[in-house]
Amino acid sequence: MLGGRLPRLTGFRVDFWFLMKLLILAAMGLFLVYPFSTLITRSFFSTKAEGLTLYNYARFFSRPYYVNSLKSTAYVTFLSTATCTLIGVPLAYLMTRYNIWGKKIFYVFIIMALMSPPFIGAYSWILLFGNAGFVTKLFHSIGIYVPSIYGRAGIILVFTFHLYPYIYLYVSGAMGSIDSSLEEAGENLGASKLRRVFTVTLPVVLPSILAGMVMVFMTSLADFGTPMLIGQGKPDAVTLPVLVYNEYMSELGGNANMASTLSVVIVACSLAILFVQKFLVARRNYIMTAMRPPEVVVLRGFKRLLATLPVAIVALIGLLPQLTVVAMSFIRADFTGFLGGFTLDNYKSIMNRLSLNITNTYLFSIIAIAFIVVLGMLISYILVRKRGKVAGLMDLLVMFPYVIPGSVLGICLIVAFNRPGLRLVGTAAIMIVSYVVRKLPYTVRSGSAFLYQTDPSIEEASINLGVSPMKTFFTVMARLMLPGILSGAILSWITCINELSSSIMLYGGSTSTIAVAIYQDVMRMNDATAAALASILTLSTILSLAIFLKTSKGRVSIV
Amino acid sequence: MSSHNVVIEKAVKRYGDFVAVRGIDLEIRQGEFFTLLGPSGCGKTTLLRMIAGFNSIDEGAIYFGDQKINGVPAHRRDTGMVFQNYAIFPHLTVAENVAYGLKAKKVPRDEVKRRVKEALTLVQIANLADRRPNQLSGGQQQRVALARAFVIEPRVLLMDEPLSNLDAKLRVQMRTVIKKLQRRLGITTIYVTHDQEEALAISDRIAVMKDGIIMQVGTPDEVYKKPNNPFVAGFIGISNFIDCRVEGEDTGDARLLIDGGETVVRAKLCKPYCGLGRISARPEQLRFADGGIRGTIELSTFLGDFIEYEVKLHDGQIVQLNEYTKDVSDIKPDGKEVFVNFDPLRISIYSGESEVLSC
Numbered sequence: 072m073l074g075g076r077l078p079r080l081t082g083f084r085v086d087f088w089f090l091m092k093l094l095i096l097a098a099m100g101l102f103l104v105y106p107f108s109t110l111i112t113r114s115f116f117s118t119k120a121e122g123l124t125l126y127n128y129a130r131f132f133s134r135p136y137y138v139n140s141l142k143s144t145a146y147v148t149f150l151s152t153a154t155c156t157l158i159g160v161p162l163a164y165l166m167t168r169y170n171i172w173g174k175k176i177f178y179v180f181i182i183m184a185l186m187s188p189p190f191i192g193a194y195s196w197i198l199l200f201g202n203a204g205f206v207t208k209l210f211h212s213i214g215i216y217v218p219s220i221y222g223r224a225g226i227i228l229v230f231t232f233h234l235y236p237y238i239y240l241y242v243s244g245a246m247g248s249i250d251s252s253l254e255e256a257g258e259n260l261g262a263s264k265l266r267r268v269f270t271v272t273l274p275v276v277l278p279s280i281l282a283g284m285v286m287v288f289m290t291s292l293a294d295f296g297t298p299m300l301i302g303q304g305k306p307d308a309v310t311l312p313v314l315v316y317n318e319y320m321s322e323l324g325g326n327a328n329m330a331s332t333l334s335v336v337i338v339a340c341s342l343a344i345l346f347v348q349k350f351l352v353a354r355r356n357y358i359m360t361a362m363r364p365p366e367v368v369v370l371r372g373f374k375r376l377l378a379t380l381p382v383a384i385v386a387l388i389g390l391l392p393q394l395t396v397v398a399m400s401f402i403r404a405d406f407t408g409f410l411g412g413f414t415l416d417n418y419k420s421i422m423n424r425l426s427l428n429i430t431n432t433y434l435f436s437i438i439a440i441a442f443i444v445v446l447g448m449l450i451s452y453i454l455v456r457k458r459g460k461v462a463g464l465m466d467l468l469v470m471f472p473y474v475i476p477g478s479v480l481g482i483c484l485i486v487a488f489n490r491p492g493l494r495l496v497g498t499a500a501i502m503i504v505s506y507v508v509r510k511l512p513y514t515v516r517s518g519s520a521f522l523y524q525t526d527p528s529i530e531e532a533s534i535n536l537g538v539s540p541m542k543t544f545f546t547v548m549a550r551l552m553l554p555g556i557l558s559g560a561i562l563s564w565i566t567c568i569n570e571l572s573s574s575i576m577l578y579g580g581s582t583s584t585i586a587v588a589i590y591q592d593v594m595r596m597n598d599a600t601a602a603a604l605a606s607i608l609t610l611s612t613i614l615s616l617a618i619f620l621k622t623s624k625g626r627v628s629i630v
Numbered sequence: 631m632s633s634h635n636v637v638i639e640k641a642v643k644r645y646g647d648f649v650a651v652r653g654i655d656l657e658i659r660q661g662e663f664f665t666l667l668g669p670s671g672c673g674k675t676t677l678l679r680m681i682a683g684f685n686s687i688d689e690g691a692i693y694f695g696d697q698k699i700n701g702v703p704a705h706r707r708d709t710g711m712v713f714q715n716y717a718i719f720p721h722l723t724v725a726e727n728v729a730y731g732l733k734a735k736k737v738p739r740d741e742v743k744r745r746v747k748e749a750l751t752l753v754q755i756a757n758l759a760d761r762r763p764n765q766l767s768g769g770q771q772q773r774v775a776l777a778r779a780f781v782i783e784p785r786v787l788l789m790d791e792p793l794s795n796l797d798a799k800l801r802v803q804m805r806t807v808i809k810k811l812q813r814r815l816g817i818t819t820i821y822v823t824h825d826q827e828e829a830l831a832i833s834d835r836i837a838v839m840k841d842g843i844i845m846q847v848g849t850p851d852e853v854y855k856k857p858n859n860p861f862v863a864g865f866i867g868i869s870n871f872i873d874c875r876v877e878g879e880d881t882g883d884a885r886l887l888i889d890g891g892e893t894v895v896r897a898k899l900c901k902p903y904c905g906l907g908r909i910s911a912r913p914e915q916l917r918f919a920d921g922g923i924r925g926t927i928e929l930s931t932f933l934g935d936f937i938e939y940e941v942k943l944h945d946g947q948i949v950q951l952n953e954y955t956k957d958v959s960d961i962k963p964d965g966k967e968v969f970v971n972f973d974p975l976r977i978s979i980y981s982g983e984s985e986v987l988s989c
Binding site: 526528529531532533534535536537538539540543547550551 | 704705708715
């Protein structure tokens, strides 16, 4: 048994936690530091020049092809962030302050919009408003022109209805914790209602708005599926993650120099935004202790309807993709498109053809979640209870994947592990590694939050009663952390089964997943089977979400 | 019973440049109820956690009986600790909490059951055995923590301000429970508190600590009546400090010159001393007399069994003087001119360097 009897090495006690720190740092080094530093190194190499070179960066900033992509990315992400804010903030205000109808149901709808995979959203919008979309055809038949969904506007539309919940969740949290006396003070000083909203309420929730905006920005910057599907290769709609993928596909033999350079640019953008937010929030962080949370205004009749309507419209539009995709999955189709009439053939077809993808999806995700839960508990314990230089370094490393989009992580792992003697690309292991690396920060965060609230004397009591520190961790601390960690793990699970952007780069013949198959089917115009696959994911998502909402009881935050 | 004496030799604890415990020597006798008392930051909890094994011993040594425990990890020290906030395992029932340490020691199941029941009966919560901690009141949680610590029959029982989270009434009630239990079990107990009244009430002996060192060790009676230095005099109970000049070449006939020599008191010293000094007197050691230090009553407060007077002495110092209601016929009015006096054999006298001069 570990803990105490082991020899001392030059002042260090070689105990369980020492070994864990060593092991975790080694794993982080191998799967995070090494891939990312390889990526950076690779970005300074080119087949067109000798040795270390700035050739790729020079090319990036001189060719319109690349510069335009940077502009498109900025255009799409900034505008999406703006539209999400414009929808999310008023929505949060209405939901927290008024007695609108069906509040709980709309809340679930809003969460579902966020948790459903973005590329399925994109795909359903195409089913509705694409060239052969139902709504497009319908309106065509009565002679009305519907603007095309393809291109930048379409991407922004999809992002907006997928990501506004981030703003909503952050802001409604903050609005609920404003002390009502603040607004009453504003009222008492003679400010009109609208003036109060702009001079008291909004400034106070501003840090939360900013936090939500950063989430929207990061997610839309990182997303690969939506711009890929909706952009349809239109030159003004090629965002950086799409470009990374294209470059990688064109740079054969794993020689991903340009893709590496693009990845570094994306990470630089993410980091820049994160710093801007930190800078803005640092001076505006108000600590709120809501002695008296604001009261819900009771509206009646027409006014209540008026307050409910916007919420209902937004929530239902957000839900539309999922409804569409499930409905379409039961419609008969052939290679020319949907024919009409109810059928289960689409499901039969995927069961025959793609059962491996389905197994892979759930198997990889389960294994990844198991790793995430165990590692997440160990790491958050080290961060909170074993503070020191090692923990500081670990903290930095574990949070780093926040700024690494899936496609960038994909490239990182490819440049690091797709070389002779170390060829992991195409294996299940690399897929699982990519899921674990990306989702671990969320679990660590909720685990640490729990530990900060837990008194250290609980575990000291156990040690004092004769149970070794290691055994104490597993029998007491892990046991206490588990409920919170597991609810958080359900959220991670949802994102794992829906993962596309890194899977699409890392999968191999036998390790393809549902998300990858949907992408390929959409590209091959197999809309019906794509719809059936997407329905499976959507249903899994809804089910998992229901379990989450049931078990977490509001203790685990979604954002 | 496997209770041990505890010997602490020159124990030192450092946090960077800050020395929290500065070379403490102590012997805690077998079966004794020993209290570490001092203001916050004095190092009492640090020392307790060094004994428990949660803080390293940077210098010196600690022994349980003959065994040096410096290198023994916390879970092998066989101490039972009661934490300030109880640290009850929230996921276990009351009985499971108490059984926890016994199971860790691989005690046979039947015996675990029996001992848990005994322990819960001793702390009078046998009826709560199957409750969850969140269904318990503060006092009940305290009893669970207590039972959990002593049921393993530890070599030493350690208590870190166990009563500080309880309300005043419950605190008095629980300290009686703890004292009786300790007497009955005879476990060597080290108790940490900042509450001097609690320390006086519960302890066999007290070590008064300040800034990482021990100011005085003694029975409650000793530290109260014969404080070794002004800090102990001021920290335990209420003390009035009166500046004076000591003329004491002859220890048997020393003179204390108070108020610039207006008042002269004859006293006995244990060592010859001449120079500035201080008298420390408890409110009940001061009395009104026909002669003595001149003063005026600033405020009188009737508190039932005694009357508390705030007296402004001639030189401007304010002292507190208590008179028992049963000893006097009337309450002196505010503003009355009085003389304050004391029995020089009962008060404490200190030199300018805070060295005790009285015997």
